[in-house]
Amino acid sequence: MSALGLASPLELLDELRRKVRALHQLQFQVLEIVGALDQQGAAESLGYKDLIELFKHTLRWDPRLSRRKLAQAKALCPAVTPSGAKVEPMLPLAAAAMATGDLSEDHIDVVAEAMAGLPAIAEVHLVDYAQQHEPRSAKAFYKELAYRLDQDGPEPKDPEPAQPRNVVRRQWKSGRYHLFADVDAETGAKLDALIDPLAKPGPADLRFAPEREGDAFCEVIDLAMRAGHQHISGGERVQLTVTLDYDKLRTGIGTARLDNGEQIPMHQVRKIACDAAVIPMLLGTRSQVHDVGRRTRTINAGLRRVLIARDKGCTFPGCDRPPSHCEAHHIQHWSNGGRTDLGNLALLCRRHHDLVHYSDWQLHMANGMPAYRPPAYVDPHRTPRHNQIHAVA
Missing domain, CATH: 1.10.10 (Arc Repressor Mutant, subunit A)
Structure with missing residues (x-):
């Protein structure tokens, strides 16, 4: 006993x-x-x-x-x-x-x-x-x-003034983009119709609703950038231009300039160059234009279909996001000579695409499939991991 x-x-x-x-x-x-x-x-x-x-x-x-x-x-x-x-x-x-x-x-x-x-x-x-x-x-x-301290309750507020019909306020602050919108019911319903399907939680998705909807809003922006029916601006379809120094691109150090004048770090340039309608404008030591475009780094519809057939969704271990929520990531960065072919691409949802670019998670191909080596603080042995959810799908 x-x-x-x-x-x-x-x-x-x-x-x-x-x-x-x-x-x-x-x-x-x-x-x-x-x-x-x-x-x-x-x-x-x-x-x-x-x-x-x-x-x-x-x-x-x-x-x-x-x-x-x-x-x-x-x-x-x-x-x-x-x-x-x-x-x-x-x-x-x-x-x-x-x-x-x-x-x-x-x-x-x-x-x-x-x-x-x-x-x-x-x-x-x-x-x-x-x-x-x-x-x-x-x-x-x-x-x-609380009742004893304030038995009268809060003072009545004056009625709110009528708001304009459609208002959008945009501001860059500390490297973040702050957005406020007050729009009519019809526009709100259209935005809900776009965001709601993308914001639905999966079986293993434990994010709160505001975070899911924020990620979904970002996906809507990405879809709009890739859409084939984009508006025409200056004789070309709407696209994002990134201006950068060639040596900075090669070394991965420094910043690049967006067409709105904002600066972004070079590692973020490498991420958005993976699978977006982005035109990098490379400058030499005297700021002469070296190259504008090289759009071959973006995958075409046929290659994306093959990629979807292989990966079936986000390839990060444990993620169940479907292909429609994923971007194509270059395992060897395009700016470092990486090819735009099946052996150098992997599907990643927006959240895990950021993680692969900015953390010590390492992605490589093993037996023709994407594999991830975790940081040592996650697994001291850094044993490669695969996404087993889509493997059994």
Whole structure:
């Protein structure tokens, strides 16, 4: 019989309390590490678009769990400004209570939700109550506390002024493109009809709706760029022109200029040159035009059909995105002499196309099929992986 079997109920309860307290302390330490990774921009430095994708591969965390951990870390962990100054956490009392094992992650969720609409002074009351009650009771307490602090409710707002019929605002900011649109119902319905089919989650797709719809919107842009019925501009079909220095293209270092004047890094030029109607304008040392076009790097309809027949969808391990959601990626970059043929191409969805270009995942051909060698922090042995979902399709 084990030692637990010989213990009395009170002894077992005491031991359980110690273990649970230690578990809460360990969970707080995990959040501290998550917060530090977020502060350091670890995802970007490793080629991932965010920590959610990084944790999916390194910790096998569900994106929902990753979002929860990140939100809790932002609330409980101190931050450091670009100048190096330390900023205290948003919930210092809750952080101290969890660090000693007095609050659980569920309690933290309740306190954080409550403090979003309460003054800072309310935290002491919330934490004190949460240390003595379960999360559900703490949630009822904060609702009553909020009512007592503001029995009159929010002041009535003036009616919103009428909006113009169709408005689009566009802005480049910190390397990102911010877009706001307020359009009529007919145009909105047409956009929904384009986005909805592309934004449907697959069996293994755990992204939240805003992220799926954002990726779908980007796919609509890509489809419009590739469409054969594009509008004519200046005697040619609409296309994106990228102006770059030949030596920068060869070395992969530096930036290129879009036709709107924005600068983009060279590794991003290599990505968009894989499967888009993009014309690179190569410049020599004196900015003379070396070449405009070389459109043979874009695959034709016949080659794409063969590629679809082989890959059946995104070739990244574990991805179930269909061919209609994929781009053709040059395994050896076109700018480095890579050929536009079946042996140098692989289908990748937009999300994993970015990952292959910007991270340490390495794509190569093995027995005529795309194979992926993961980074060492995902698999120390870097054992090649295949997408087994489409292999059995």
